[in-house]
Amino acid sequence: MVDLSVILAGFADAFTLTNLLFVFAGVALGQLVGAIPGIGPVMAMAIAIPFTFALSPLAAIAFLMGINKGGLVGGAVPAVLINTPGTPDAAATALDGHPLAKQGKPEKATKMALFASVTGDTVSDIVLITVSAPLAVLALRMGPVEVLALMIFAFTVIAGLIGNSVTKGVIAAALGLLCATVGLDPEHATPRFYFGWFELYDGLPLAAVAIGMLAFSEIIRRIIASRGIARPAIEIPRDQDRADRRVSFAEYWACRYVMARGAAIGTALGALPGIGSTAAAFMSYAAAKRADKDPDSFGKGNLKGIAAAESANSAVMGANLIPLLTLGIPGSIGAALIISALVIHGIQPGPLLFEQQGRLVYGLFGAMIMANVMNLIVGQLGLRLWTRVVRAPEAVVFSSAILLCIAGVALSTGGLFGVAIMLIFAALGYAMTSFGYSVVIFIIAFFLGDRFERSLSQALVITNGEPSALIDHPVAILLILVSLISLWRFGLSRRRAAAGDAS
Amino acid sequence: MTIKHLAGALAATALLTVSATAQDWSPPGSIELQIGFGAGGETDTLGRVIANQMEEQTGWTVVPQNKPGGGGIAMFTGLVNAPADGSVIGLGVSMPVLINLVLRGDELPFDLDSFDYLGTVTRAQLAIVAKADQPFDDIPGLVDYAKANDGAAIAFDAKPQELLVLAINAQDDAGLRPVSTESSAEMVQFVLGDQVLASFSAGAHLPYLESGDLKLLASANADRHSYAPDVPTLREQGYNLYVDPYFYFAAPAGLPEDARAALSEALANAIASDPVREIVENALITSVNNLGPEGTATMLDEGLVNVGTLFGAN
Numbered sequence: 001m002v003d004l005s006v007i008l009a010g011f012a013d014a015f016t017l018t019n020l021l022f023v024f025a026g027v028a029l030g031q032l033v034g035a036i037p038g039i040g041p042v043m044a045m046a047i048a049i050p051f052t053f054a055l056s057p058l059a060a061i062a063f064l065m066g067i068n069k070g071g072l073v074g075g076a077v078p079a080v081l082i083n084t085p086g087t088p089d090a091a092a093t094a095l096d097g098h099p100l101a102k103q104g105k106p107e108k109a110t111k112m113a114l115f116a117s118v119t120g121d122t123v124s125d126i127v128l129i130t131v132s133a134p135l136a137v138l139a140l141r142m143g144p145v146e147v148l149a150l151m152i153f154a155f156t157v158i159a160g161l162i163g164n165s166v167t168k169g170v171i172a173a174a175l176g177l178l179c180a181t182v183g184l185d186p187e188h189a190t191p192r193f194y195f196g197w198f199e200l201y202d203g204l205p206l207a208a209v210a211i212g213m214l215a216f217s218e219i220i221r222r223i224i225a226s227r228g229i230a231r232p233a234i235e236i237p238r239d240q241d242r243a244d245r246r247v248s249f250a251e252y253w254a255c256r257y258v259m260a261r262g263a264a265i266g267t268a269l270g271a272l273p274g275i276g277s278t279a280a281a282f283m284s285y286a287a288a289k290r291a292d293k294d295p296d297s298f299g300k301g302n303l304k305g306i307a308a309a310e311s312a313n314s315a316v317m318g319a320n321l322i323p324l325l326t327l328g329i330p331g332s333i334g335a336a337l338i339i340s341a342l343v344i345h346g347i348q349p350g351p352l353l354f355e356q357q358g359r360l361v362y363g364l365f366g367a368m369i370m371a372n373v374m375n376l377i378v379g380q381l382g383l384r385l386w387t388r389v390v391r392a393p394e395a396v397v398f399s400s401a402i403l404l405c406i407a408g409v410a411l412s413t414g415g416l417f418g419v420a421i422m423l424i425f426a427a428l429g430y431a432m433t434s435f436g437y438s439v440v441i442f443i444i445a446f447f448l449g450d451r452f453e454r455s456l457s458q459a460l461v462i463t464n465g466e467p468s469a470l471i472d473h474p475v476a477i478l479l480i481l482v483s484l485i486s487l488w489r490f491g492l493s494r495r496r497a498a499a500g501d502a503s
Numbered sequence: 504m505t506i507k508h509l510a511g512a513l514a515a516t517a518l519l520t521v522s523a524t525a526q527d528w529s530p531p532g533s534i535e536l537q538i539g540f541g542a543g544g545e546t547d548t549l550g551r552v553i554a555n556q557m558e559e560q561t562g563w564t565v566v567p568q569n570k571p572g573g574g575g576i577a578m579f580t581g582l583v584n585a586p587a588d589g590s591v592i593g594l595g596v597s598m599p600v601l602i603n604l605v606l607r608g609d610e611l612p613f614d615l616d617s618f619d620y621l622g623t624v625t626r627a628q629l630a631i632v633a634k635a636d637q638p639f640d641d642i643p644g645l646v647d648y649a650k651a652n653d654g655a656a657i658a659f660d661a662k663p664q665e666l667l668v669l670a671i672n673a674q675d676d677a678g679l680r681p682v683s684t685e686s687s688a689e690m691v692q693f694v695l696g697d698q699v700l701a702s703f704s705a706g707a708h709l710p711y712l713e714s715g716d717l718k719l720l721a722s723a724n725a726d727r728h729s730y731a732p733d734v735p736t737l738r739e740q741g742y743n744l745y746v747d748p749y750f751y752f753a754a755p756a757g758l759p760e761d762a763r764a765a766l767s768e769a770l771a772n773a774i775a776s777d778p779v780r781e782i783v784e785n786a787l788i789t790s791v792n793n794l795g796p797e798g799t800a801t802m803l804d805e806g807l808v809n810v811g812t813l814f815g816a817n
Contacts, residue, residue: 046547046569049548049551050548050551050552050555053552053778140692140695140696141696142696143693143696143697143698144682144693144698184573186683187683188665188683189662196610198572198573198576198577198580198611199572199573199577200572201572201573201574201576201577202541202571202572202573205571273688273689273692274685274689323692327688327691327692327695328688328691328707328710329688329689329691329692329707330686330688336544340544340545340548340786343785343786344548344781344782344785344786345785346781346785348709348710348785349710350707350710350711350714351710351711351714351716352710352713352714353710413571414568414569414570414571415568415570454683454684454685457683458682458683458684461656461680461681461682461683462656462680462682462698462699464653464654464680
């Protein structure tokens with residue numbers, strides 16, 4: 001156990017004006033790049049790392065942590081305002097955020113996203129600071145067999161988002177999984193569907209597919225729908241009620257269970273490396289929708305939908321640091337970048353970190369708390385700016401968004417190849433939405449497909465293909481049972497809905 | 504390839520570099536440093552810091568660019584068509600390139616002669632580790648244990664490691680089952696969580712050796728590891744196999760002699776700088792090891808033969 005004096009010294013190290021400035025700069029930068037489609041906090045962190053070499057370790061990590069946390073908030077902004085998620089994990093936020101913005105309440109929607117994001121983030125940070133060591137031991141017991149079962153469970157929960165036609169939903173999911181198989185197969189490294197393009201060896205670039213499908217296709221749709229009249233991207237009534245511009249405490253409090261569930265889902269998925277915040281956001285959203293008394297109000301601007309998605313995807317961030325700090329295992333690319341920043345400064349995350357660098361770790365925790373507060377402050381100011389930006393004429397907003405998408409994707413995928421992929425998937429996304437196929441289901445299947453296949457192959461090797469070996473994995477059996485129940489309830493609710501339509 | 508051989512090549516290269524100092528050469532514009540991996544990995548960090556140091560030392564503009572895909576294959580595929588005037592250089596890792604040349608050389612638009620080599624940064628140290636409380640201490644012990652227990656799962660994160668496992672199976676009929684993972688960190692996680700009996704690792708195991716949770720069974724490199732000189736290599740334990748992944752710099756073939764000399768000298772100076780040495784020591788737990796232009800070419804030629812053997816063994 002770390003000494004109390006070390007903890008206090010760590011926090012004292014963190015709360016200095018210099019660190020505050022670095023956290024502030026990081027958060028502001030993170031929110032900005034998060035809000036710009038295509039660039040994202042991961043790219044910004046990768047570029048910033050060599051520059052942090054000159055800083056003290058704590059200031060460097062505080063700065064990067066600020067970028068990462070700022071990006072969580074920033075990603076929601078374009079998702080809500082123009083339905084083009086800046087980061088894929090904000091796609092779930094757009095489901096209810098954008099309808100609310102279209103009703104002329106963009107500030108309310110973005111503020112709810114901000115509050116839910118900071119809430120989820122803070123909850124998972126508290127879990128990290130207090131019980132990371134026992135949680136890490138627990139996470140270590142969760143091997144590929146358990147992760148596979150957990151992913152099956154996640155799929156059955158997310159199935160709730162499938163929409164009106166199960167057939168179309170399954171087709172969209174199958175297409176997503178098919179696209180996830182492009183590249184070297186995870187077991188024997190045989191190239192699949194690469195058509196001579198070596199750029200595809202590592203699979204379709206995530207950023208290009210996500211931005212193309214989610215952001216670019218929506219921009220095309222809006223441009224096609226525009227009729228040559230210079231309208232603002234979002235119309236806000238001039239004499240708007242104050243209540244429509246802010247989130248009251250009663251509204252925030254009404255979402256407390258949704259946010260608690262989101263934070264729990266995000267923390268659990270974050271503590272297990274590799275599943276990621278996009279899945280957490282959709283899982284939390286689907287669970288909130290299913291649990292709500294009025295599930296039909298979701299997708300039409302329900303604050304709970306925003307709260308569910310944002311609290312979950314932000315909670316992943318803090319929880320990602322649990323395996324990172326205690327075991328040296330990164331749970332996401334952002335976390336991997338934090339590790340590389342740590343090792344650049346000669347700090348090896350792992351079993352001895354708390355012992356050898358306890359003061360620094362608690363300094364880092366202090367910086368995370370500061371970053372959460374900063375997120376709230378910078379967010380409050382920034383959101384006002386962003387909602388003003390989207391009042392510009394559509395032609396200006398969307399043409400700049402196109403430029404940013406192209407530049408961002410070119411930057412993060414290393415050239416025009418990624419841009420070409422983005423354009424292909426923008427066309428596919430446009431066609432799919434036009435014919436009523438869910439782009440969201442496609443993206444989830446695409447995101448989880450790779451990990452699913454890898455876990456399946458790992459689980460098969462580890463159990464040697466024997467179903468009886470599952471006896472040694474009680475958690476996996478439990479998860480599979482829960483998945484079956486979840487699937488059964490899903491079928492039941494659909495039958496009830498169908499009966500309701502018939503009568 | 505022996506160390507002596509490398510040292511010889513290194514010395515020869517050093518002489519060559521000194522005699523052909525190309526003070527007059529300067530790049531036609533900015534230099535694009537293509538990194539064959541995505542942002543955030545070890546190669547990316549190395550590339551960016553080296554670019555930074557080169558800029559500071561020479562005054563040239565060096566722009567790092569990520570060209571991920573196929574462990575560097577995508578980057579080298581583009582590099583082969585880049586102008587051979589010193590304006591574009593690439594940073595890659597030897598093993599994935601050599602494997603693809605062996606496996607599907609006829610499909611690739613390049614071979615080893617398509618590039619001029621400028622030097623190496625270092626060699627990654629690949630270990631085979633198991634939990635400290637396992638009843639064996641080396642690979643023959645692991646094989647015996649696996650035979651007595653219906654085989655065992657072994658984690659790997661790159662093709663050559665899988666081939667090593669299969670080659671051990673072929674030699675000893677050990678019944679080892681290779682489990683594919685994405686990184687050293689994931690492999691160590693599986694070992695600690697008792698998901699697999701043993702695993703490869705290129706660095707993530709080091710804190711656990713120190714804490715006493717893991718033990719080193721063998722070095723999978725051609726020679727022993729700097730941090731554990733007492734643990735024999737796989738070859739010393741009776742398996743004639745090794746992998747030596749080098750981080751190396753290349754440019755399109757046909758680089759003018761003065762450009763080649765100036766670039767390799769600038770790279771050598773950047774690689775020898777304190778920040779780069781520190782990062783190699785901190786991130787890869789090894790020391791910088793620049794083989795120089797000729798040494799790099801020799802390393803790749805010999806590596807190609809070795810990888811061919813590795814595949815032939817199965």
